[in-house]
Amino acid sequence: MKHFSGIDYEHFLDDIRDMYPFSVDEAVLVELVANSLDAKTSLIDFRVDPDQRIFELTDNGVGMDKKGFEMYHNFSTSFKRKGQGIGFAGLGAKLALKISDRIITETRSKNYWGTSDWRFERKRRMLHPVWYDLPDRTLPHCGTRVRFHLKHKSSCLLQLEEMRRILLTHYLPLLTLHEFYESVKLYKRVTFLLNGDLLQPPALPTGGPEKFKQYLLHRGRSRKPFALARFELHRAALPEDAQGIAISTFGKIIKREWLRQFVRGMDRITGIIEVPELVDALTTSKCDFRKEGTAGNKYYRFSKAAQREFRSWLEELELVEKKESGSDKEVVRLRRVVNRIVGEIPDLQQFYGLRSEREGLVRDPEGDLLGVRPQSPVNPEKESRVESSEHPIPDEIGQAGIRGQGLEEGDELAAVRRLRSIRFGPTIHYVSAPDRDDLSWMEGDAVMINTAHPTYQKAASKKVVEYHDLIAVALAMLREVPTASEKLELLERFMSRWGKLV
Known part of the structure; x- marks a missing residue:
């Protein structure tokens, strides 16, 4: 039976090819292995015949069911979702159509066994991908086998050494961390064979x-x-x-x-x-x-x-400069100022803190639930002041404040919203790094200020270290901002907030 694969394949394949920073042949190999891993395979067996221009991959995974096999040929849909595995897009065989004359695919699962011949055919001056059902059934176990009849002998899929390099570049952890994968029940030990030879770590x-x-x-x-x-x-x-x-x-x-x-x-x-x-x-x-x-x-x-x-x-190992402990008062004061500034700039809060609310029924000291009326919306200004405080309101005070809101007959229990006090800004450390030209940089959620930088030393001699440190902190945090115009705008807002602090 003849089937047509829908969509404008030429633009589709060209767009996919352009996503990869390496050749389409390498992308095909990477995607094929990803699909086999998602099928819970423990063996990936490659066979190549350069003279016949044939590349073949066989795995012993779970195989595809009938619906999955049909969607495997469909360019407009994918039966995998992000988060379910690394082969979520199922692009290996589709990309291979770009470099193959035909693709023979055989899959076997517990409830389905099928084989197809996939190729391009000309229709009204345009090439369209079509696939045919084949009667051949030779796979001796559950899994999938794909065989590419490649267009060119120069393809890296016909060169064992190049295939070995690609596999080690992209999938080395499978050969060295198999105990970890088994401990988290992600993969069994995965074996790669290249024309019968076992792939080993370099x-x-x-x-x-x-x-x-x-x-x-x-x-x-x-x-x-x-x-x-x-x-x-x-x-x-x-x-x-x-x-x-x-x-x-x-x-x-x-x-x-x-x-x-x-x-x-x-x-x-x-x-x-x-x-x-x-x-x-x-x-x-x-x-x-x-x-x-x-x-x-x-x-x-x-x-x-x-x-x-x-x-x-x-x-x-003493391979980096250790953090210096500056004056505790200076560091605490600088962090407090930065936290207040970041707390007033929502665009920076996505990196250094998010508002958090919890709902729950409050209990009195004897353990009984205290009924309260549904509370009215919190005043944003008052809410902001509560959150920016470094000392959260004790639970006892919060309970005492609502205990007077008793229930009338017929009222229902309602959860109380509690604001959790959180820190908005990053931590700040000083480090002497004479080999670096950076004024400051981020390490995790910490800003590192380079005390060996000439700018810092001049600021210290002129007694304007606070101004220097604020600029350094802002520049380090804004490294994550994608465009120069956005960085400049946020830097101006950052320093403007500092100028308005009392």
């Missing part, structure tokens, strides 16, 4: 690390870890593609970075942080994280925590 030219630290991160009293971090310091310089800290989710390395640290001996440091829950913040290309909305807030919270852990390890 041997670094420096041998083993000189020093390393690895630990699991837990939340509260939970025994189940939510992340794993490993940092390594080697004796000699590492290959460039191994330097830095790899941020990974679901076994896929998203990017490598230095977590905003200026490190001595950067070419000798490598590491990885695996955080499965960051899958919610992935971009479609899986090469970065989204920075806006709820997913963006989750990424920023992780980023700040990771920066603190990494810096702590670097300080232990």
Whole structure:
């Protein structure tokens, strides 16, 4: 039976291809592995025949059901959602149509077994993707097999060494952190075969690390870890593609970075942080994280925590300058001023604090519920003053204040809104970093002010350190603002608020 895949495929595939910072062949391989991982596979077997221009991938995952197999061929829909895995868009085979003459796909699940032949056919001077049902059934187990009849012999999908490089670049954690993935019940141990040869982690030219630290991160009293971090310091310089800290989710390395640290001996440091829950913040290309909305807030919270852990390890090895403890009175006063300013600028509060309200029925000292009438809306000005206070109102005072609002007969119990006092601004530290040109920078939720900078030293000699520090704090916080015009506007508002403080 002949089926047509809807949508203007040419523009669709071109738009998808442009999302990736690497070749379409590499993108195909990355997406295919992602789809296999989402199918809970433990084996991904690659077979290539350069002479016949055939690339084949077979996994032993759960396979697709009939509806899923039909949607697999449909360009306009996807049966995966963000947060369910790293292959949420199911783009591997669709992208492969760009570089293949035909694609043979066989899938087998508990309740379905099907095979298709997918290709482009010309219709009214335009090419359209169509697929045919095939009677062939050869897969001996549940899973999926895709076979590409490639257009060109030069494709990297026909070169085993290039495939090995791509797999290690994007999916190295699957080969080194399998115990962690099993402990959080994410993946079983995943094995890759390249024409029958087992894919192994690369041997670094420096041998083993000189020093390393690895630990699991837990939340509260939970025994189940939510992340794993490993940092390594080697004796000699590492290959460039191994330097830095790899941020990974679901076994896929998203990017490598230095977590905003200026490190001595950067070419000798490598590491990885695996955080499965960051899958919610992935971009479609899986090469970065989204920075806006709820997913963006989750990424920023992780980023700040990771920066603190990494810096702590670097300080232990004396690879970064330790924070200086300035005058306690000066630091407290500066933080108080910054907190008040940030509390009055909503555009900065998304990074350094959010209003929080809790509702609940109040109990008296004997444990009985105190009935209260539904309260009228809170005065915004009064509410703001309460929240900005550094000393929250004690529960006893809050209960005493509402105890007089007794219930009349027939009234219902209503929850009481309580405002929780929170700090809006960042913490502030001083550090001597003569090797850095930065006046200040952010590390996690802390502003680092460089006391070795000539500007700071001149401000200290002229006794205008407070003004200098406010400028430094503002510049550090505004690094997250995307455009120069927005940065300038927020800087002017920041300093204007400071000028109006009494």
